[in-house]
Amino acid sequence: MAKAKTAYVCNECGADFVRWLGQCTECKAWNSLSEVRLGTSKSATVERRGFAGATQAKVQTLSEVDLEDLPRFSSTYQEFDRVLGGGIVPGSAILIGGSPGAGKSTLLLQTMCQLAASMNTLYVTGEESLQQVALRAQRLGLPTDKLRMLAETSVETICDLADREQPRVMVIDSIQVMHLADIQSAPGSVSQVRESAAYLTRYAKQKGVAIIMVGHVTKDGSLAGPKVLEHCIDASILLEGTADSRFRTLRGHKNRFGPANELGVFAMTGQGLREVSNPSAIFLQRGEEHGNGSVVMVIWEGTRPLLVELQALVDASQLANPRRVAVGTEATRLSMLLAVLHRHGGLHMSDQDVFVNVVGGVRVTETGADLALLLAIVSSFREQPLPRDLIVFGEVGLAGEIRPVQNGQARLNEAAKHGFTRAIVPAGNRPKDAIPGMEVIAVKNLQQALEAI
16 A cells, blocks of 8 residues: 655745654744645656646746736626736636635625626635525516536546636635545645645646635634745735624735735625725715814725724823733734834823724724824823814834825825815825915924924
8 A cells, every 4th residue: 555645844934844843943833734645656656737837947038038928807897807917817726715704705605696697607616505596686676597506526527627618717715615535634634725725726728717715814813834835826805804893805915927015905794795996985984073083094905095083092000010001903013003102292191091993894904094193192191172174194214204105196095085184194205296275384303293283
């Protein structure tokens, strides 16, 4: 009997080892190595191909490479196309992750039903039965007479049937339940997920079929499975949304055919997911009462500006260690900015609880929100409301200086379109030409920004 070969792969960085170790020597993560069965020695003689799916190796110069753009086709949703970089590329492997109930299957079912009207498509479901998928499509009012369905979990069987159906787009829901016959471990294990994704990626490259795989997420919100899974695919997209919010954000984390960190916004309704063409208008639905600690900032998401409201609450603490709570922003950066505010702004908050929240469930990762965060905190601390028509953005340095951010002119133009008439921005983002109807206050340091309000 042929002996099975095994290796140990780190779930965090994808490094592999010949034996188990308590700590990965590459990324220093503890207890992250999992056993992966590589198959039997008999199968080692089978011809192996890379993820690109090339059947014959050929050496050529860089100038001989064909630079013609890959022909894309639309997913029928502009927000989805935006995250993908302009549309779906034939032969690409796309991984969509998200927490349970976020709407991954709903979004893909809506997309496939629309695409089925103009091209061959195949929807492979491994977690749900065909009746469950049909009931969802009926509830959402989708056209069901064109979409081809398959309930199967064997990757080899799926690819054999796809050769007969000849689809241009194929959905695998989900990659965690798929399995290969050569791998002895159970579906969902590291080895099965890794090899199944690699098999499907090679098939996509060889046949020119765009394959969209659905992936689960772990407790911390990252995609489940080995890190090598994200290396072999072309695009990694995460569908985010809390249970108490009707909005879903589709964010690209990796994209070989377009910009990463692009954001698409959808609204969950009774008829499924509906794209939001103007997210700023949704996130700026402010109440009638304008209280302290509220300010609107302009953040840059992918290739467009986005207006969101930031709220802060400062209250006297009853604890020995005051609380620092940040929802939608980084808690460590909040602590750093409070230290800058104390050193260069003269405001002492070591005995105050500070709570910060980004309205609408948006997660802000860029540093352009620093100045807005500090001004909201000062507004709540002084019990002095900021003007309702004020817009703020800028990065705050440790020396108290206000640093410019990218695309300052585009941010100001977006704010002017939504009726804002006053802006506090870094001096480096002062517009060359005056913006009609908007007063722009350019500041160089934190002290000037505090005086401007």
